[in-house]
Amino acid sequence: MCAAASYVLPLRRHSEGLANPGRLCGGVSMPTHAPGARSHGASHPHDEEMDLAWQELMAITELQEFEVPHDSPYENIQYHPMELPISLGGYGMAQSHSHTEPLPSGGETNPDAAYEGSYSKVMPACQHQATREAAAEALYGHSGNHSGAQLNPRVLNPLQPSLMGLLEHMSLPSVGGEGLVGNDNAGPSHGPGRYVLGTSHGQSKHTPCTMDDLESDSGLSLGSSPPLASPEDAMTCVPAYSSTEVGLNYSHGEMENMGEQGRRASLFYSVDYQQHPNHYSGMHSSYFPVTQPSQMQPQPHFLPPMSMKHQQGSPSALNDRHLNSSATRESSPQAFYVKPRGNPLPVSLSRDERRALALKIPFPLEKIINLPVDDFNELLTQYTLTDSQLALVRDIRRRGKNKVAAQNCRKRKLENIVYLEGELGQLQAQREHLARERLEFQRNLTIVKHRLTDLYAEVFSQLRDEDGHPYSIDDYSLQQTPDGNVYLVPRSEVLEGE
DNA sequence: AAGAACTGTCATATG
């Protein structure tokens, strides 16, 4: 009865969908007994026109089928598995590859120097511009020969789930970077400090330099933090640590116990400070040496030993050093040896520097902090140190390393925030794009449905059964199979199936 | 003066 369908529907392009030979999939289906036989070989005047219509229809469906999933510009977004190696210029302190990446400064491979060389240049931009975006630009912009600033993998790992969750919960409120570090800058409203030793924090500003200032967790002193140092501090405290006060902490008996080596070391100490102010001239110069570890061997001391008496009686000695450190504290390592004469600003020492000075630690903080443990221990064996000296040295080493670690940690945190903000922006853009595509797809789908309906009606209007009677689309119904294909099935068959 | 940002330090966890 419907044999004509076999020819009426030359447009079925997806014959593979013909699960049932008697039916046409992909839209028009006709029963095998449809009256197509009668039309066999007939050249209907509307065939070409219908063919064109079908092709147009299929073009629409193809458009949707192939366009939607693929033309998103975000398909190529690299969702880094968060384990990408970080390679930020100058940020090599905690990254092992910092040792292998040459720095622009000409073969300087000391990680500390690397840190000093770039981080110190970068961070001011972060701080003074006071925006994390600016920080990111600065960080990445100064990445030097490190291409493609990427994130520290480890830190990102914990954040990954939430980030990926954004894909599923795009309606989540924008995650501000602040929240990620919200606790980092806890204000002073927190409970009482848990420090036993930190009580002297900030005292130097209002407290005259006393021996309290020399107390520390090592039974030594806790002075002000480095920036605290006021001119008053510098001018009054440090000289007070000369022989007179040192004697309080460091008895002459101890000095005697140090032996000849220790005494020499003590002398070396005073001389060394004169010659190398950077050793104790503030955290930057102390913790970020301009020399490689191999170059940090004891300096030759050509100057005649300066007696403690001389030091005490000559504030200019310390003052010189302070002036030197004033030139280095905020400047590049190249400024270490700037002549202090023209700079009248007295600059104080950090707490550890003052402690070291007070206890006559015979080697620079730079070594204490940066030497590998073996070299450090070897260094300790070269001198006979008292228990308090040893404790101080170890504290200085611990604090110095931790300070660098904290700086690295904060730097990474900042970079992660910048990265995640960028990632969030990309995801939001992707979300908007997908929403637009979905809308367009739904619009096209509606068009297709309408055109399909029209085409069905047109096809049926052209068909005739053996008796020349037109088929009525009312005699057929659309049936969808589990595989998703839609067939036009005679209602009689539908009724039989039921 | 208040608050944000920065910094040093400690405690703790991890490898």
Added chain:
DNA sequence: CTCATATGACAGTTC
């Protein structure tokens, strides 16, 4: 256990 490193938290300083 020691050591190095990372990080949260706290407190002080600076702007």
